[in-house]
Amino acid sequence: MTYFPDYFKTYPNMNTSSPLHISLNTLPRGFRPHRHDFLEFSYVIDGIGSEAINEKKHPMSPGTFTFVLPYQVHEIFTTEGSPLQLYNCNFSMELLMEPGTGEGLHTMIDLGGDVPYVQLSGTENDRMKGLIEDMFREYQGNQPWRQTMLQLRLKEILVLFDRARTRSQPDIAETSSSRKGASLWPIIHHIHKHYQDDLALSDLAQQFSMSMSRISELIKETTGQTFVHFLRDLRIRHACGLLASTDMSVTEIAMEVGYGSYKTFSRVFRESRGLTPKDYRKLKGSQLPLPH
Template sequence: MQLGNLAQQPRPDMILNRHLRENPYFMKYEVMDTHFQMDFHMHIGYEIYFFHQGEGSFLVEDRVYGLAGNDMILVNPLAVHKSFLSSAQGCTRTVINFLPELVDAKHRDRLLQPFDLKSMVKGQYLCIGADAQQRIFYLLKRMYEAYSGQSGSDEMAFCIYLNELLLEIYRLSEADSERPLLQTDTPMPNSIVDNMMQYLAERYANKISLDHLADHFFLNKHYICHLFKKKTGYTITQFLLHIRIRHAKKYLTYSDLSISEIAGKVGFNSFSNFAHDFKKVVGIPPTIYRKNGLQLTDKQG
């Protein structure tokens, strides 16, 4: 599929944003994928991503977490993220998106605290142990039953179960933060490609060459290009470009920085290069994207 064609289709984050503004929660339950690919994206609202089984990686902003089953990733509003699912046998996931208005007002700050990267020793990641799995699985199932219903009481039930789930997550994060952190506890990337993705995500605004990357990881540059493309479906250059463009979209929509300032902030050495690559990926110039984004946010308050 050509990049130009991609730009003409509704982006998944736009579709989700529209849905959440009409109905402040969304859920996919135990979806099994064999060749699922989601582009880098961001959206309003919080996300709970539960990875039931399979193998893969999950990138949130500048962190990459290895996934191996019973993993939970917590995603803040407007955080750039993407999953990379690599299990040939298929992967199963549950995804919950919600706006903060569904969270109990009295305890909202504490219930949403685990989503804050600074509040957890391990970042926005939890590995759900055997003791907590039964309770988590029960709540996810009941939430989906309520989500699939049509009555007003089903919406109320979903909100109640969501708050119970957030309480469970809060307790788990508190227990993890009180326990001494061991090297084996840290959710490290599970392959050299994961390490490369994290390296690029942390340094996307810097000038990075294939030679530099190969030297850093002590590997042949042709080998790392082959390895990276095989696992992610992207070349290293494409991966870096998409991260830069996704961050540029955030600045264009939610900051007052000039477009030239944004170009430099996300790693482009000139406005013309930025404008050319942005239009190639998105389908419209950054000036039009900013104008459309401002109109959208004005209409949606």
């Protein structure tokens, strides 16, 4: 049985219509091995250290930009006497998809496992630093169109990263497609795109010309969850965001996230979150800490 270190399932601002959080952190002693089911980028502005992603280590110094995929085990090491100061941004995969089309920056996820970082310098580094600093200021503020600006900055940042790593390793696409896990991300993306539908393993098997057992095995190996639990978590997370940020009725939300009846949705939500959807909304409204 595969062992996975700490598993983080939440981050600030996750249950909103714009699930993104950016922070500036100082790590005097690194950070323990962990994984999570959301995307993350980091950008070093000071200090020296290294990072291991799925046991592959790379150096970290000012200008290092790292793109961590969901479920990848990663750990940060700090060089003694040189604390790492870095920006960390956590965000949902849905922010890489264009509304209504399923297109977008999600395609770079296929390549992220092979080339997870770049070392930026010169004008390219200045541009990246400026974009991230602007994104951080926007996140801390409350200006009109704040969410739109944050999502635009996120896309600019990731495009700049993708261009930099493609220049440094022009054969990146060919290298990535030959890896064992490369075929999983189109499946994960398809689930993210269609989890509101009546989705079954048999649908995925037909869509991707693979056996149901193989797809089930890939999902379990990568996420640590069965297909059923993975699909349930996506639906419940979407429901949490709608409960927290809209006036939709609970019945409407149940239908929106893929449940045919309020009764089923309420039961599954309570099993997952420990309280009913209505109680979850009340707690959010009273600004009390929410269970995760």
